[in-house]
Amino acid sequence: MSILNVLLRADQLLVAVDTLAKDALTGAPSAGAKLLLIPQHNLVLATRGSAQFFLRIYELALQASFRADFTMEQLGRELGLVVDKLWPAYEKAAREAGMAAEAIGTELVLGGWSSQAGRMVATAYAKSVSGEPTRVQPLVGGLASPGDPLRGRKDSFDPENVLEAGRLQAEWLNRKSGRQVAGGRLLVAALRQGHASIQDLGGV
Numbered sequence: 001m002s003i004l005n006v007l008l009r010a011d012q013l014l015v016a017v018d019t020l021a022k023d024a025l026t027g028a029p030s031a032g033a034k035l036l037l038i039p040q041h042n043l044v045l046a047t048r049g050s051a052q053f054f055l056r057i058y059e060l061a062l063q064a065s066f067r068a069d070f071t072m073e074q075l076g077r078e079l080g081l082v083v084d085k086l087w088p089a090y091e092k093a094a095r096e097a098g099m100a101a102e103a104i105g106t107e108l109v110l111g112g113w114s115s116q117a118g119r120m121v122a123t124a125y126a127k128s129v130s131g132e133p134t135r136v137q138p139l140v141g142g143l144a145s146p147g148d149p150l151r152g153r154k155d156s157f158d159p160e161n162v163l164e165a166g167r168l169q170a171e172w173l174n175r176k177s178g179r180q181v182a183g184g185r186l187l188v189a190a191l192r193q194g195h196a197s198i199q200d201l202g203g204v
Contacts, residue, residue: 002034002182003169003204004048005162006109006143007155010119013111013191015046016162018170018204019184029180035189037196038065042113043072044189044196048145049106053090057082057108072114076123079110080134083127091130104128107145113193120191146173162188163201170204 007014021032035046036058045061047054060082064075083106094104111122122139144150149172150165163186170182186201 001103001105001146001173002048003166003173003186004034004046004107004109004143004145005165005169006046006111006122006124006139007157007162008111008120008122008139008142011192012157013044013120013122013189014157014162015044015109015111015122015189015191016166016201017046017048017187018166018182019187020180020182021051021184029184031184035187035198037189037198038062038112039196041065041070041072042191042194042196043075044109044111044191046109046189047106049108050090050094050104053086053106054108056086056090061110071116072110072112072121073116076110079108079123080125080136083108083125083134087127087134088130109139109143111139112191112196120193144169148172159188159199159201162186163204166201166204 003018005016015035017034019031021030023030032051037044045058105128108125114121124137124143126135149168166186173182174180183204186204188199188201190197
């Protein structure tokens with residue numbers, strides 16, 4: 001698992017992820033895209049968990065975004081059902097690849113400007129157990145995953161504070177796991193109405 005942080009207010013959404021990944025062919029450390037934009041609708045989709053599963057979800061979300069009747073709200077309602085539908089095949093492949101049961105899981109966040117609500121909104125999705133529906137949680141204020149190393153810290157959109165939070169999380173995750181599971185660079189997507197940008201804040 002890696003880092004997935006969200007800060008949310010009516011006029012602004014910030015999503016931060018690390019980039020540490022593994023080369024699928026060699027197993028060597030590499031850099032992965034754990035957040036991707038749907039720019040024509042001012043939306044971001046981000047993950048903590050399987051990169052392959054995330055890319056499949058993003059592909060389907062991007063296809064849906066071309067519909068004439070597309071809305072963020074409709075995609076948000078469909079996303080949990082899509083995760084449930086794709087999960088059995090992903091879980092089977094992960095087990096066949098030798099992944100430990102506790103390592104099989106995904107967290108996703110969909111967020112951006114909602115024309116219906118007239119503000120920024122975001123929803124978190126989590127799945128780790130077959131036979132149970134995806135957990136869907138509309139966010140208020142944001143999300144820190146993992147949250148334990150940030151207890152007691154105030155939320156801040158300031159880039160230096162966002163980077164420091166990411167470094168604390170990476171250190172905590174790697175120490176807890178006994179190996180490097182988070183790191184690389186900290187990428188931040190910042191969205192406002194009619195505007196989206198991605199910034200590399202530095203190494204974590």
